[in-house]
Amino acid sequence: MDQESSILLDENGQGGGQRRESPGGKQRTYALVLGLTTFVIGLLTGVFVGTRNTDGFVSSFRGEIEETAVTLISTTALETGEGRAALVLDELSPEEIRAVSAKVVERLSAASSSKNQKNKNQPYLVGVNAVEWETPRKAEVLAFLDGETKEVPKRYARATVARPETADVMVFRVGPISGTRKAPSVGEEFEALYGDGEIPIAKMPPDICDESLSELIAATMEGLRPVLEPVFPRMIPFFEDTYKPEEVGTVFGFPIFPDLKSTPESRVMMVKFFWIRDGKAFNNGMWMHPTPLVFQTNHTMVKGGEEGPFVSAIYWCGRGPFGTVQDVLDAKIDCEWEVPAASDGSSEAWDTPIERGAVEEKKKVKGKKKRTFSVSAPEGTNGRYVKWKGWEFFVTQRLSTGMSVWDIRFRGKRIVYELSLQESAAIYGGGQGDQTYYLDTAMTGMGQITGIVRPGVDCPEDAVTFWNSAWVYGEFPRGFFGDPMEAFSRESGCIFELDTGTALWSHVDQSRKGKTMGISRKSLIVRAISNSGNYDYIASAIFDIDGSLHFEMRLAGMAETRWIHQKVNAWEADFSTLIHSHLAAPMHTHYINVKVDLDIGQPDKNGIHVMRSLSGYPQAAKEAGALEPLEPLASKYIVEDIVKKEGPGNSTVVPDPHRPAVWRVISMDQKTADQRTALCKEESSWSCYPGYALVASETVRNTLPDDHPLSKMIGFAKYTMAFTKQHDDEQRSSTPFDTYAPQNRTGGISVDVYLEDGESLEGADVVAWATLAHEHIPRSEDAPLISNYPVRLSVLPWNYFPRHAAMEP
Ligand SMILES: [Cu+2]
CATH class of the missing domain: 3.10.450.40 (Nuclear Transport Factor 2; Chain: A,)
Structure with missing residues (x-):
């Protein structure tokens, strides 16, 4: 360990003492006078007059938790020691976002948000990821992480600017950013990443703070x-x-x-x-x-x-x-809409969530529990470097796409370079004129409107928390507000060990007084909470001591609904289930997309191995007479295959219950197969090559036709998994530029496009794009708030260790 010191955190409990800031003043009284400049049409005089502490909006519920949980490490120590991922893979701090915004405002005479445009032609920073960290090139990051160089890759931001005068949107690379996270300085590079007019302004990212309508x-x-x-x-x-x-x-x-x-x-x-x-x-x-x-x-x-x-x-x-x-x-339409029952704001209302039967939020942790994991961070960093029982990694929250876990190693060997949430899309059924769809990364961001974690509710009371930078917030009923020049931090993630109350492995002793042998499953969980307006997303990365890891997303929230009346729009029942009086909840699918950049051994010597379970008469066994005397009865058997190149149908997976299969990312470099060499040296089977398998839980592919505009918007959703060759310019599976006019895809950002060029995947750096879908056919119990339900991707060692890894000494 190169931890220089262990320093108490500031009173806000943040690693490096970033200040919890609110974008507004200390106290703001808002008498909600009717006015046209506000986001929401209904400015409810009387009803919503009130005083609130706007600081309270971003304040924490954490209570009196032991604050020494995060070890502060100096950047000097990091340059040579472990945890250096924090230097190169951390998202922008609030101070960096503000500094980059200031640079853009200065260079382009731009407004920092649509709300402060001086005139309608003034360019402005737009979208929930208007200023975002630019992912550095993987080769440079690896060289630094693996100690081949002490040179920290340069740090840049990307800024997205709407330009009304030229009717386009531009993305600029801005930087390099130097100095510290708390006191950054932004260099003079200002590079346009698209051509003028390439992204028409009609396709600019959604702007929920826009008041122009x-x-x-x-x-x-x-x-x-x-x-x-x-x-x-x-x-x-x-x-x-x-x-x-x-x-x-x-x-x-x-x-x-x-x-x-x-x-x-x-x-x-x-x-x-x-x-x-x-x-x-x-x-x-x-x-x-x-x-x-x-x-x-x-x-x-x-x-x-x-x-x-x-x-x-x-x-x-x-x-x-x-x-x-x-x-x-x-x-002259005679409309029979009637004032709905309930919603009187009382505790008996059927339509608003009530914390009845809830486990109360626990603010105090009595005594000190010994932690089995360590968490560290350089000063001013939101992300956290975590070590637990052989595992180590760095976790951050990205403004647009949410939780990212980087440089995941088990017992000193890197397994995953990047495990990151990529998208949460929802596609609803409906008649033309009232059919909704969302790319949540574009609408609200998965790391922008995040929730502040409540110990005792969202995570155990003694969890260690981490933070994300953000600037958008709601002040209802006035609407959404935000300005990157006023970026702040939110405590939206937590890290804890969880006793799952079950066994990781166990076996029954069959004697009369026999119990079981086995070990309890205590997992390390890293959790982050995002919100998209009506929906909430609770992302967890879960680590186990048998070398397996999992990405789980729990979805919840308020169902989207439409009014239905038998005499008016009975056809609505074809799109929806009825969940209350005159209340139709349209069916829809959630598509959570996750990027898994596995690195087994040497990163650019990986490949994809498929093992299919079939039923029939394998040729060699038949010829050898091994099927006698059972013929003509079929047997289960296995067929192995190596994926040659990218492409739909080649490197894509849509699970078929009639033909189960395991898809593994393997090391094709024999030299890295050291752990299994002894077992496999006399065999030539691909199953001998070490690797990790990807296994999805609920599998639903996009059911709309492939040429539908929304199918283009979420190209990844055609598959449960798609494997492509890693490229530094193929960072994301979707783009905020495709929320509007998705039929005219922009910028080549799509898994569809990544698959197109048919590159070889034999001995390549392989990236998996996994879609965890949930077909949501609403039920009456979805009112007023849906119970959290999970989808999950497991990343499992599959012929990687010579035996059960949890039993190794
Ligand atoms: Cu849903």
């Missing part, structure tokens, strides 16, 4: 007043003279939903309207109360920004699309 929505609501007022009497904040939220609640719109009508020239967004009785139900119980009102707004951001947004379609009470407000008025 407010006036348009207000005007449209005013126009629709003759039809809305009778159905939603006293519920609409825009109609100030009649609005009485305390009597019948509020109807408000949420302008964030991308629509499939978008093209590279026009950006179409849905504004969906919900009802809530009580302000506490905002972005909560509201999902149980959809109303039959949806607009489509066309945000045609043409050159020069001359054209403003306009409403392109209106759906009202199961009818539409109507091209204009007048068309809706002329249609």
